[in-house]
Amino acid sequence: MTTRISRREFLKTAAAVSSTGIAAPFALNLAALGSAAAQTGGYRALVCLFLHGGNDHTNTVIPYDLASHSEYFNARSSIALTREELAPTSLGAVASQGGREFALHPSLVAMRRLYSEGNAAVVANVGPLIVPTTKLQYQSRSVPLPPKLFSHNDQQSAWQAHMASGEGVRQGWGGSLGDQLLGGNANTAFMCISAAGNAVWLSGRNVVQYQVSTSGALTMNAITGSLYGSSAATAAYRNLVTLASSNLFENEMGVINRRSIETNDLLRTALPPTTFFTTPVPSGNTLASQLNVVARMIAGRSALGLNRQVFLVSLGGFDHHDYLLTQQAQRLATVDTAVDAFWSWLGQMGMQSSVTLFTASDFGRTLTSNGDGSDHGWGSHHFVVGGGVAGNTIYGDFPQTAYGTTSDIGQGSLLPGTAVDQLAGSLGRWLGVPDSSMSTVLPNIGNYATRYLPLYG
Amino acid sequence: MAKSTGTTALKDRDASRFLAQATFGATAAEIARLQRLGYAAWLAEQLAIPATPSHQAYLDAVLATGTSLSDSHVAHTFWKQAATGVDSLRQRVAFALSQIFVVSLQDSTVNNYRRGVGGYLDMLGREAFGNYRSLLEAVARHPMMGIYLSHLRNQKEDPTRNRIPDQNFAREVMQLFSIGLVQLNADGTPRLVNGAPVESYTADDIVGLSRVFTGFSWAGLDTVDGRFHGYSTPPPDPNRDILPMQGYMKFHSVSEKRFLGTVIPAGQPNPDESLRIALDTLAAHPNVGPFLGRQLIQRLVTSNPSAAYVGRVAQAFNIGRYTYGTWTVGSGVRGDLKATIAAVLLDRDARATPSLNNPNFGRVREPILRMANWMRAFNVRSASGNFLLGTTDDAATSLGQTVMRSPSVFNFYRPGYVPPNTAIADAGLVAPEMQIIHESAVIGYSNYMRSVVQSGAGSNSPRDIQPDYSAEIALADRPDSLVNRMDLLLTFGTMSSATKTIIRDAIATVPLPTSSQTTARTNRVWLAVLFTLSAPDFLVQK
Numbered sequence: 001m002t003t004r005i006s007r008r009e010f011l012k013t014a015a016a017v018s019s020t021g022i023a024a025p026f027a028l029n030l031a032a033l034g035s036a037a038a039q040t041g042g043y044r045a046l047v048c049l050f051l052h053g054g055n056d057h058t059n060t061v062i063p064y065d066l067a068s069h070s071e072y073f074n075a076r077s078s079i080a081l082t083r084e085e086l087a088p089t090s091l092g093a094v095a096s097q098g099g100r101e102f103a104l105h106p107s108l109v110a111m112r113r114l115y116s117e118g119n120a121a122v123v124a125n126v127g128p129l130i131v132p133t134t135k136l137q138y139q140s141r142s143v144p145l146p147p148k149l150f151s152h153n154d155q156q157s158a159w160q161a162h163m164a165s166g167e168g169v170r171q172g173w174g175g176s177l178g179d180q181l182l183g184g185n186a187n188t189a190f191m192c193i194s195a196a197g198n199a200v201w202l203s204g205r206n207v208v209q210y211q212v213s214t215s216g217a218l219t220m221n222a223i224t225g226s227l228y229g230s231s232a233a234t235a236a237y238r239n240l241v242t243l244a245s246s247n248l249f250e251n252e253m254g255v256i257n258r259r260s261i262e263t264n265d266l267l268r269t270a271l272p273p274t275t276f277f278t279t280p281v282p283s284g285n286t287l288a289s290q291l292n293v294v295a296r297m298i299a300g301r302s303a304l305g306l307n308r309q310v311f312l313v314s315l316g317g318f319d320h321h322d323y324l325l326t327q328q329a330q331r332l333a334t335v336d337t338a339v340d341a342f343w344s345w346l347g348q349m350g351m352q353s354s355v356t357l358f359t360a361s362d363f364g365r366t367l368t369s370n371g372d373g374s375d376h377g378w379g380s381h382h383f384v385v386g387g388g389v390a391g392n393t394i395y396g397d398f399p400q401t402a403y404g405t406t407s408d409i410g411q412g413s414l415l416p417g418t419a420v421d422q423l424a425g426s427l428g429r430w431l432g433v434p435d436s437s438m439s440t441v442l443p444n445i446g447n448y449a450t451r452y453l454p455l456y457g
Numbered sequence: 458m459a460k461s462t463g464t465t466a467l468k469d470r471d472a473s474r475f476l477a478q479a480t481f482g483a484t485a486a487e488i489a490r491l492q493r494l495g496y497a498a499w500l501a502e503q504l505a506i507p508a509t510p511s512h513q514a515y516l517d518a519v520l521a522t523g524t525s526l527s528d529s530h531v532a533h534t535f536w537k538q539a540a541t542g543v544d545s546l547r548q549r550v551a552f553a554l555s556q557i558f559v560v561s562l563q564d565s566t567v568n569n570y571r572r573g574v575g576g577y578l579d580m581l582g583r584e585a586f587g588n589y590r591s592l593l594e595a596v597a598r599h600p601m602m603g604i605y606l607s608h609l610r611n612q613k614e615d616p617t618r619n620r621i622p623d624q625n626f627a628r629e630v631m632q633l634f635s636i637g638l639v640q641l642n643a644d645g646t647p648r649l650v651n652g653a654p655v656e657s658y659t660a661d662d663i664v665g666l667s668r669v670f671t672g673f674s675w676a677g678l679d680t681v682d683g684r685f686h687g688y689s690t691p692p693p694d695p696n697r698d699i700l701p702m703q704g705y706m707k708f709h710s711v712s713e714k715r716f717l718g719t720v721i722p723a724g725q726p727n728p729d730e731s732l733r734i735a736l737d738t739l740a741a742h743p744n745v746g747p748f749l750g751r752q753l754i755q756r757l758v759t760s761n762p763s764a765a766y767v768g769r770v771a772q773a774f775n776i777g778r779y780t781y782g783t784w785t786v787g788s789g790v791r792g793d794l795k796a797t798i799a800a801v802l803l804d805r806d807a808r809a810t811p812s813l814n815n816p817n818f819g820r821v822r823e824p825i826l827r828m829a830n831w832m833r834a835f836n837v838r839s840a841s842g843n844f845l846l847g848t849t850d851d852a853a854t855s856l857g858q859t860v861m862r863s864p865s866v867f868n869f870y871r872p873g874y875v876p877p878n879t880a881i882a883d884a885g886l887v888a889p890e891m892q893i894i895h896e897s898a899v900i901g902y903s904n905y906m907r908s909v910v911q912s913g914a915g916s917n918s919p920r921d922i923q924p925d926y927s928a929e930i931a932l933a934d935r936p937d938s939l940v941n942r943m944d945l946l947l948t949f950g951t952m953s954s955a956t957k958t959i960i961r962d963a964i965a966t967v968p969l970p971t972s973s974q975t976t977a978r979t980n981r982v983w984l985a986v987l988f989t990l991s992a993p994d995f996l997v998q999k
Contacts, residue, residue: 052865077618148638150628150660153867170877197852198892203877211895213853218900222907222987228980232966240959241903241991246816248881249760249888250993253821253899255879260896316864317565321607321625327565370623371612403619410660411621 043301044431045309047294047342047357048174048201049287049335050160053319054152054362056328057380058412060108061122061394063401064090065101072401075412079324079369081106091115097124097398107332110340111383118391119343119352120383121455124398125407126423127364127379127416128158131447135406138415150376150413152319155363159420160201163443173424174310175204176441180433182207186305189263193297195290196314209312210263214289216274216296217267220260270303271296279344287315288338295345298355308431318361321373335359339385346387353387356427360420367401367412379407379414382423388430390457418453421445426452467492470950471808477998478757479503479802480545481552482830483946485928487545496803497784503546504786504795508583511538512575513699515843526571528562528862529847534575535860536922537844540832544582550798551582552825552860553756557749558596558634560605561863567605573698574861577601580699589749589774589792590740596634597626597736598701600675606630606866608670609702610686613710622710627666629866631658636744643775644768645747657744658717665716669735672709672728676700682707704728717742740792746771750797752872758807759999760820761886766806773800812999813951819999821890823869824849824856824902826998831909831990834946835924839915846915846922852898855905869893903991910987926982933978936964936985943989952994960988 086103114120148154154166202209290313364380399407476483515534584592603609608626750770777793787796849856870892913920
């Protein structure tokens, strides 16, 4: 434990130094310091697939047995899926849910296959909480609740933050996991990687998230070869764009430029080309392009000296107040195609059991229809995919799809039965964070009698 | 035109700085004009230029050639006005408003109405110098907003089918377009009760307000069902994508509508009347001045305005009037946006030189603004006259930002974005534009501008949009003068000596031959321009 703490203290100092631009994070070869304990059990990575806009969970995992489906169908009226539509993606009876039958959205063909093969599971009615909360407690506001429920940007933050906080929060649980696991990587710059823009989920106390392009390594042309006929100008340009400044914003631009130049130099040699994989990148699928560069980074893990990684990919367009039936089908088909391709890329590398992908979203949605869509809710159903996952089941309690239940907090929006913290803790433990450190990653985890879901058996 | 009301002539650097905040960037000619006029006369002149539906006209001209519209056409007309519009203040403020009252072509339904989106941008320009109440109604009734936030065709509740009104617009009009999430003091700081902020509305307010936004749909000659639903019968009005949505009583909720302390009793059948009451309520809320004022400051001047600055802008909004020296602007009616804009731009915090030395002052220029600044500084010409620079979404290969193509109603970045693990965060500051700046984006921008500086911007070969570097080429044998010109046009005299030295030395790496200097002079200018556009001094507008 002593070495562990001292290593963390060192990291904190090192990261502080690097953020002022004196040392670049990639230069910290922690393994070479000798104090960093190697992670056991080989490489592992966690991938968050964030569905921006608030995916309609009610039409993503659907009650399928006659009685349950009838209840769902009556509650949803104009935006319900029929049993005929759901038959090809039905999951059959689920023991953990008292033998009730379920189906996936008709677009989720590959997800259904992964589920049936035992490589995917559903986590039912999960959402941000501070403490376990009953409907009565919610209604009387007698327990702390995540701030600004039902608001897109705040609930994105609540899902991603390590304390279910709203917009403006600075630390996410993906980044906090990274803080704990950083010592296993010889190269600290590639701990927390986004292929989808800046997101609070990947920001740790020490870890700085890294944005990778779907094109892989990028080259800053102005510092390469000759610039407008002057080879001497390239060094000057590099000097310019990495200048320090007393103005905080100017200085940060220099910090980002320096990190970008140095890390892309490393990626250029470490990443295999897209053609490394026999399964091509599905065309016109931005999510698949993101997952492809994730797969390429996993392929380059040894060259980059990586033992643990946390990735974020995302797809937008899930805020279906309108056109739910047609547009959600297209969006989920994009997800399904992308995940299927990712699975095959992992398979080619023999890495399916070393990676867990899970879905997340702003919030679930109302059960009620507003004509041809649904409104902002809270709890939602999500997927966990990976060769190590104990799949072919539904974790948590899948609520009745009806009004007036103990989970219905209005218009059929769900009061979460499982906290994001519990899902996060389960994933974090698999990634290698010990129980003793989990409250650093997830300060509210101690509020739950059952900290972890048995996602990995 | 009256001379400046100020007592001393403006310095060219101060004029340039003002233009960087008030327009899409300085030009040498406009700097000289502003020096001649002074701030007040320049603003008065700009505020008096009538609005024109220039984007609609541009897009109609494209349609008249038999070409169907793409998102790129919306970008083209934007760039044309940004680069050449004489109403340069209006264009800049309209762009700022487009990042607050967001609709986006990234929405697959809005995407069917490019002309409507051009019309929406025209509407923001038209309303920019009017009153907030009028702006709010124009936004609420615009069919593009109706599609984007799904209150177009929104129907009253139907208990027999478990259907309730769509809440999307009701929620976002409060959160984003008027009052925000928490109650504010007059200076924009959160009002604290027992040490905690107070939410400005509840879920019940959303439910009440959602009933107001029912029964609105496409404009037209009548209110028959087919027009409400957008069917082909009766024939749609050819301008329905631009005309304000109209009320359809049949689909308007007659339930009680209770929100923010206002009650519209049950039985009100007229959507127009419900809307009037609702928007009056929102526009009268004490949050609006500081909420909108702070965001306008962030879009035009600085990311972290002092509470006093926000308070002064909110005061101008609230009393509808602003006085600068001997010049008074505004109608005296609450919500006057001329007074509000003048307060943003003429405030001592915006104008004072000391703020330049404050390490917390300034805003990161968003990529669109950087490109616009280049266009104006070097007086670009479009060979086609159409400014054929299309979508620039991809951060790794272009600007990472396209006008009217925000990823969501929350804009490209949030006003409260804090870049994690930075000295900015440690100082308790926000940096909204940094939400779209990361390791890929900085290389994408550098590579894109390296090419643009040399070859111009946009499609066609040679590229459609070409700069005029003749004034700079004339200075190419005098590196100090060339750098000083860059500094005046793009960094208004704030370029650090370190940056100047680097650029001057880089210029000097290109030897000037005794004869046939054209290539060498051009290379020198390209270096000066690219280096300036890449310098931290430029990337952060102070």
